[in-house]
Amino acid sequence: MRGLGGSALLASSALVALAAVPTVAQSRSIDIPAQSVESAVTQLGQQAGVQIIAARRFTHGKITNAVRGNLTVQQALFQMLDGSGLSVRQTGPQTFAIVAMQTAAAQEPDRPTRTALMLAQATPMATATDSPPPLVDAGTASTPGGGAGIPDIIVTATRQAQNVQKVSTAVTVIDGASIKTQALTNVGQIFSNLPSIQATAQPGGFSIDVRGLGGDLPAGSTQGSVALVADGVYNINSQSTAVGFFDVNRIEVLAGPQSTRYGPNADGGVVNLITNDPILGKFSGTATFTAGNYNLFRGEAAVNIPLGDTLAIRLAGAAVSRSSHFDPAEGNNKAQSFRGKILWKPDDKFSLKLTYQLDHVGGTGNGSNVFPVFTNKVPVYSGGSINDLSNPWGQSPSNPVNENHANIYSHTIIGNASYTFSDALALDALLSYSKLTGGEKATIYLPPWSTSAANGPVFTDADLHEFNPFHQLTGELRLHNGPGSRVQWNLGYYHWDYLEAYSADNAAFLSQPPQTTTTATNAVYGEITYPVTDRFRLIAGARESFDHRTFEFNNAGTITRPFDINFHHFDYRGGFEYDVAPHSMIYFTASSAYRPGGLSALNPVTGNPNSFKSEVNHAYEVGTKNRFFNNTVQLNADLFYYDMSNYQNLDKYTGFVPPEGGAICNNGDPRAGCQTPTFGLGAHSLGVEAQLRANVTPDDVVTLTGTYAHAIFNHKQGTCATVAAPTGGCYDGYNSETPNDPGAPFFYLISGSVQPHSPKFSANFSYFHTFRFQSGAKFVVGGDGFYTTGYWVNPVLDATGYGYQPKYWLGNVSMTFTPASEKFSVSGWVRNVSSYAVKQSVLPAQSIGDPRTFGGTVSFHW
Template sequence: MQKHLFAGTALSLALICQPAMAQDAAGPGNSAGDRAADQRPAGLNVITVTAQRREETLQDAAIPINAATGDQLELAGVVDATALNRVAPSLYVVNGGGSNPGYFVRGVGNFTNNGYTNPAIAFNIDGVYIGRPSSTIASFLDLNRVEVLKGPQGTLYGRNATGGAVNVIPNTPELGVLGGEVSGQYGNYDAYQLTAVLNAPIGERIAARLAGTVSERDGFYDDGTGDADDLALRGQLLFEVSDTLDIRLSADYSTTKGVGPGVNVDGVYAFSPFNPGATIPNWNFVPAPDNVSQPFTGIHTPQAGEFIRDTATAAPLYSPVTGYAYPSRDDEFWGMNAEVNLDLGDLDLVVIPAYRESRLDNQFNGAPFRGAVQQDLATQFSIEARASGALGQLDWLLGAYYFDESVSGLNSYNQFSTVSFNRFDTDTESTAVFGRLTYNLTEDFRLVGGLRYTDEARSIDARVDSLAGVCLIEPAFGPPSCPQVPNFPVGLTLRDTLEQLDPALFPAGSPLNADPIAGAFPYGPFGMTGPQALLIATPTDIVRDSGDEEVTYRLAAEYDITPDNLVYASFETGFRAGGFNITVGQEEYEPEYIDAWTLGSKNSFFDNRLQMNLEVFYWEYRGQQLAALGVDGRGNNSFYTRNVGESSITGAEMDFQFLATPNTLLRGNVQYLDATYDSFSYNQVDLSDATDPPNFLTPVTGCDATQVLGPQRSFDIDCSGKPALNAPEWTLNLGIEQTVPLGDLELTGTFDSRYRSNRVVGFAYLPTSNSGDDLTLDASLTLRPVVGGWRATAFIRNITDEAMPTLRQVGAGNVSGTVYEPPRTYGLRLGYEF
C-alpha cells in the first residue's frame, strides 16, 4: 500500500508516455493527405497514419485509434508484440507458453492461440495480415510506427476481426538518401541488443534498405525461464519505375530461441469434498509457501517441486506429481511481400501480394503442464488489391482480398496421468470484396459508408490419441493412490512416450505391440488383486469441412466544427468465422458477431499546443468465442475454443497532450470500461464415478455449477454477470517529457506512470484469477547534440518492481500458475545516425 501511495503521489506530478505516443508525440509531421494541414499552426506534431487506407494525420482520422512512432516504441522498450500494452492502453497481450501470444482489446480476445485458432485482433505487418500470431514475436525491427485500432474491423481489413487490429509498419527505402543507424543496448539480466540500419541509393530511381537486430537476455525467473534470444533481418528494394508507378519488394527473416516463457506456482486446489469451509465447493486452495509463490521464482526450482509433490495429485492415476519438463524454444519465421502503387490520374491502384511461413518447435509448461510440445508448420499466401479515386463530391475505394493458409502440426499436452497427442492438417481459404464511399456534403461535413462480403471455407484432418493412466487401488477412505506407478514421460507422439517406459511396467505385454495402439493395458506392478493401474489409449479421428459467409458494414458521419476540431459518430459490425477444435466433444464452434457504436471528438487548442481527444463507445458481443483451457468430453484438460455467450461493453476514453512550454510536454490517457458478460455458460463433463453422490467432483471454477444427471453426468457452468476478461474498469496513463538545453547539447528526461485497476486474468473466475490493481513507473534520460546524430539514453522501467500478473490458470493436478509482465529492468542505449 505504501508503494502505491508513493506512486500515486508521483502520478500527480507526471503524465505517461504511452497515450502521448498513442496520439501525437514527435511524429513525422503533417502529410499531404492532411485536411487543413496548411492551416494548422506550429505546435504539437501529429503522427501520419494509414489505418483507413489513405494518408492522414492521427488528429484527422475519425476512428478509434492509438499510434506510436518507431522512436517512441524504442524509448518505451517495445521490442516485440508482447510489450504493446505499454503504448496502447486498451490493448493487452498475454503469452501462456511457447510462441502463442493472445490479444485482448476492451475484453475481446483470446488468452492464447495455436495452429487452428483465429485471433480476435487482426495482426498486420507491412500491410499483410498474419494468420498465426506466433510469427509476430520478432517482427519489431526498424519501425516507422504501430497503429492499434479499437473495435471491429469489418470493412477495410484482410480477415474480419471483432476486437480490433494492430498494424506494424516498417520504415521504407528513401530514394537518393545514403544513411543509416547503429545502436547498442545493455542492461540488467545481462540483456543486450545490437541493431543496424542502412538506406542506400542504387541509381536515381532505385533504393535499398537493410535492417538487422540481435538481442539476448537471461531469464526473469529464478529457474532460468522467461529469457530472450531473438534475431530479425529485413531487406527492401524500392523501384520508381516511372512518375506514376513504383514497386517495393520486401523480405524478412527472424528466429526466436532460448528457453521461453516462465510460470510461477501460487498454490494447489486440493480436493475437499463437502467441506463447508472450502475455498470453492469441494476444493480448498492450499497456498504455496513464500519461497515458492514469490513472483519470478518459477516452477522448476527445487522448493516448487517439493511443494507440488507433497500437495498435488493428478487424476486419474494419482501418482506423485514430479518431473516437470524444462522448456525450450526454436522458432523460425520468414516472408516476402510486395507493394505496387500505380497512379492512373483519377484512379490510384495498390496491389499487395505476400507469402509467409512459420516453423514452431517449442516445449513449454503453460498452465502448469508437465510439458507441452508443439511442432507446427504454417504457410500462407495472400493478395489484396485496392482502387481509389474521387467523383465530384464522392471519394470511393473498392478492393478485393484473397487469403489461403495451411497449417500442419504435431502437438502433445502432457498432464502427468493424461496426455493428448494431436496430429492435424488444416486449410483455410478466405475471399472478400469490400468498398467504402465518403460523400462530402459540404467542405466540413461527410457521410461514410463501408461494406464487405466475406466467404471463408475451411477443413481439418486430425488424429487425437488420448492416453490415460487409471489407478485401480481405492482405499476405504480418501482418493485412489498409485505411488508405485509412474506418470507418463513427455514425448511428441504416443509411440515416443511409450518407448520411454520400462517394458516391465506392462505385465500383459507392451501397448507398442498393438497396431493401432488402442484399448486398455495392465500398467504397473501387480498387487494382491491384480494390476495396480490401467493404461488406456483412445484414438479419435476428426475430419471436417465447414465455412461461413457474412456481410459486414460501417456507417459514419464526420463534421469539422473548425479546422482543428472534429466530431464523428459511427456504427460498425464485425464477425469472426467459426472453426475446429482438436478436442473430443468440442470439435467445432460457431462464428461470433459484434456491433459497435462510437461517438468521438478530436481537438487542437491554443495554436495547437493542446490536443484533447474523447471517445464514448458501446459494443454488443454475441456468440462470443473464447479460447482457453478446459475439460474435454473424456475429462482431460484441453485447450479449445467455445462459444460462451453475450456481453455488453460500455466505456469512455480521453487522451491529451499539452505543450506547456517549448521544452515541457505533458500527456495522458484515461479509460473507463464497463465490460460484463450478460450470458456466459457452457457444459463440462462430470469426472466422478457413477457410484459417487451428485455434486461430488465439482468443476474447479468460481462460477455457478449445476449438476446435470443423465446417462453421462455433467455440469452446467454459468459465469453470467462476471466482468469480461482482461478488462480493467480504470486505466490511467500519465507522463511528462522535459528538455533542458545545454549549449550545443540537449538533455531530455521522461517520467511515465500507468495505473490499471483489478482485472480477471484467468478463465475459471477462481479467487486466484484476479490480478489486483497495479501502478508502474518508468523514467529515462537522453543526451544528444542539437545538431548531430549520436544519442545516449539511460532508462529504468517498472521502477518499483511491481509484480503484474498477465495470466493465471489451473493446470495438471489443479496446480495454480501465474505468468507475469517483466519486472524492473534498466540499462543504457547508445546510438548513432549517419
C-alpha cells in the same frame, strides 16, 4: 501561428516526411517532375528528409513546376511553387507548411505579396530526432518538448494518408524511435502501460486485447479478435510478437471493427505495424545498441542505399539475448531478425516494393515457448496477488523447472505494387508468402498444480513439431482514390489461407501423429467517405466474407477423415464526420465485424467434430477530436458500445462427463470427448476513452489518457458448454490450482460476470521536459505512471483469485541526450520501477509481465 496553426495545419494533410537531416540549407540533388502539389511535396519530403504539410483546400487541382538540380529545400520549394499562388512558411528547423498566398500575406502584412517563396521562422517545432516519450497516445506528437505547437501525425489507419485528428475512430500511435531507444522486445512490453490495450503471453507468442476483445486462445487455434498486421500482412501465428520490433516507423492501434478497411475481418481492432521503407536518392543509416540487467544485450541496425534515381534498398536487422526473469532459470530469450526491402519507382505513377524477412526464435523465453501448457512460468499457485509472495519470479526448489527449448524459423516474402492512374484513381496489389519451420524440445515434470518431482518427469526431450508444416498465403487487390481526390474511397478483394500441421513424438499422452488444420478466407470490402459540404462528410462501407475450414483429428492414434465447415458474413460501416471548427471534429460510426467459428474435438457419438459459432461484434462509437490554444492543447474523447454474440472462449474445466459417457474427464485425458471445447457467450461493453496532451511550454509536455469500461457477459446466455454444471443459469467450470486440493472442480456463474482484460478504470499520465543548451544540444527527461483497477485475466472466476489481477501502479522513467549535430543520442531507462508482477494469462499455467528492468541505449545516425 494563429492562422497557420489552425486551418492550414489541421486540414486534411497531403503527407508527412521521414527522418530529419542536419540542416535544410544543405544543397542536395533533387529531381522532381511537374505533377500535383500533393505528390511533388511528398517526393521532396522523402528526398530531403523534411516534413511538409499541405492543406488540400489550398493545393487541390494545382500543378507544380519541374525541379531539377543541386538545390536547398528552400530553393526547391521556390521553383516548384512559382506561379502557383501558393506560399510556404518554415514552421521549424525541419518542418514546412504550404498555404495560399493571401493567407500568408494576411498573417504577415508587412511582407510583400508576390509569387516568391515566403519564409518566416516560427517557434521551433519538434523534429524527427527529438527523443520520444515511451509511448505516444492518439494524435499526440511523436516527440516531447519539441516546441510550442503540437505537430500533426499522418497515419494510414483508414488505408489513406491522413491526419490522425481527422480519422473517425480511436487511434493510438506509438513512435518507432521509442521502441528502439528503450529496447522494447515484444508487444507485452510495448503495451504494458496503455489503457484499454493489453498483450497476454500465449502459446506461440502474445495475443493482443483492445477494450477487452482479443481472447486467450492459443496462436493458430483460431483467428484473433485483434489482428496484428505487419507491413500489410496478417499472420495467424504470432512469432513476430516475440522476436522483437526493429526499424519500426510507427505502430497504429485502431479500436473496434475495421472490416470495411482491412483485409482481415478483425472484430476487436487492428494493430498496424509499419516498418521503414527505402528512400530514393538518400544514403543514410542507424545503429542502436542496448545493455541492461538480466544480461540484456540488443542490437539494431539499418542502412538505406540509393541505387540511381529510381531504385533504393534498405537492409535492417536486430538481435536480442536476455537471461531469465525467473528463478530457477526459465525464460531466457534469444532471437534474431533480418529484413531486406527494395523499392523501384521509375516515375510518379508506378512503384514496386519487395520485402524479405527472416525471424529466428530460440531460447525458452516467455512467448518463445510455443507449447507452454505444462510450463510453470511462475510459482505453482498464486492466488489473489502473486506479489504477496517474497519473490513472484521464483519457484520452490521442490518444483523442478519444465524446459521448452525453442528453435523456430519464420520466412516471409512480400510484394507490393502501386499505380496511380489519376488524382481520383489508384491501384494497390499485395502478395505475400510465409513459412514457419522448427519446433521445440520439451522436458515436462508434472501438471502446474503439482508440487513434487518425486515421480520424475512425465517426458524428457520430447519433440514438439508445431509447424510440420506451416504455410500462409495472402493476396489483396485494392482500388482507391488518388492523392488529389476530395472523395476518399476503398474497394478491395482479400484472400488469405494457411495450412498448419502439428505432431509430437516421445511426449507420453501428448504424442500424436500430425493433425492438420487449414483455413481459407475470401472477402470483398469497400468504404467511402463523401464530403457533402466542406465540413460535413458521410461514411458508408460494406463487406462480405467467406471462410472455409478443414480439420484432420487424431482419435486414439487413428487419423480421421478430413472434416470441413463453411462460414460467411455480411458486415457494414456507416456514420458521419463534421468539422465543428477548423480545429475540432465530431463523428459517429456504427460498424460490425466477425471472426469465423470452427471445429474442435471429434465427437465419437455423432462421428462428427464439435463446432463453435462465429463471434460477431456490433459496435457504435461517437467521438470528438480537438486542438485548442494556438495548437498547444489537444483533447480527444469517444464513447463506445459493443454488442457481441458468441464471444469465443476456451472452457478451462476438465471435470465434466464427455458426450460418449463414462468417467469424468481428467487433465490430459486422451479421449476425444474430453478435449477442451471452445464455446460462445453473449456479451456487451459500454465505455469512454479520453486523451489529453498539453504543451505547457515549448519544452514541457504533459499527457493524460484514461479509459472507463463496463464490460460483462450477458445475464441471459444460450446453451452452456459445461455438461455437468448446476442448473439455474449458465455456469462454467475450472479445476482448482490450490496445492491442498489440486484439480478439484469449481463451478462459477458466468452469466453477468465481467469480461476478461476489462478493468473498470485505467489511466496513464506522462511528463517530459527538454533542457536546451546554447550549443544546440538537448536533454530530455521524464516518465509516466500507469494505474488500473483490478480485473479478471481470464473468465475463470475462481474463489481463490487465481485468475484475478488486483489493482496496481506501474512507473517508467527515461532520459535522452542528443548533441547539436544529432549524429548520435544516449539514453537511459527504467521500466516497472516498483518491480510489480502483473498477471498476463492463466492458460492454465500463469505467465506474468517483466520485473524491474533498466538499461542504457546509444544510437547513431548518418
